[in-house]
Amino acid sequence: MIDQIRPSQLSEWLQAQPAGARPIVLDVREPWELQTASVKAEPGFELLAIPMNDIPARAAEIDPSRPIACLCHHGARSQRVAMFLAGNGFDNVANIAGGIDAWSAERDAGVPRY
Template sequence: MSNPLPSAAFQNLTPAQFAEGMRQPGAVLLDVRRPDEFAGGHLPGAINMEVTSPDFAQRVATLDPSQPIYVYCRSGARSANAAGQLNAAGFGQVHNLLGGVLDWPEQLVK
């Protein structure tokens, strides 16, 4: 499987690795899907910032770049895009959920 961003500093994690990491103290869980997708079910504790929104960069700038960020979407494509943008914005600990919520084994919350 080829990574479209070979120089990206973010880590792609399996659902099990992602679940373990997102439970660390201080971890920020970021859902980058559309608000209607988020409302249909999301990971517990997630905040919603749509990656395709024109103000995504401004909204991300409100987060603390020293905290680990765990990013996900429906299938993993939009979150990989968002993770790359987070790295470019100076976030050093960015983690992407491979397979997105489609591969998430636990119950989503509304």
């Protein structure tokens, strides 16, 4: 089962991670979507963007020992990526439910909605 966290709960999730573990917010949207609306890097996590369809070929770029919260537009693609990662040796994976749309509504109103 993949943990579901809302953007408003991300800070709590980040703080709950093991000491010294630098979490990753993995944005799996397409490049045009990143240009339309992007998350700003914040203290407490590294932002990494890899489109969903590139994840299988690029999974080696992601450290499986780090906590990963997957992000997309509304949460469906990121859920699929989270399930893929969990099935391939990634132990601490969550889905950001509601995606960047909810991020804009709950965490940073400066992020455009599309």
